[in-house]
Amino acid sequence: MCRNIRVLHNFAPPATTDEVDAAALQYVRKISGTTRPSAANQEAFDTAVRAVAEATQTLLDQLVTKAPPRDREEEAAKARERAAKRFGTAS
Structure with missing residues (x-):
């Protein structure tokens, strides 16, 4: 369901806003058990991702x-x- 959430600390250059947002989205997807919330839950899902x-x-x-x-x-x-x-596998 989710990619692994990756380490964002101590990189040069620092983690971007997009990387932080992607990690937050993956976290909320994982704990909610869904990749696409229902319309009734969309606002709560989006609020959680922002938080x-x-x-x-x-x-x-x-x-x-x-x-x-x-x-x-x-x-x-x-x-x-x-x-x-x-x-x-070969890389």
Whole structure:
């Protein structure tokens, strides 16, 4: 039903608003058990997505770390390598 929610903290460049919104949407989809809410639940669903996105952005803005920022391309390559080993496929 949902893609995995990905780590958004400590990347260069920082997570975009679109990435935060996508993570919030995936979270709300997961906990609600639906990818498309009924018309009766659409407003509650949208409100929850906005609230989760806002909370996520607040968290990302307040987190501190001493680790150097990670590179998105390097992390994606590592993930592909792990998937290839796990599923026995070529990347």
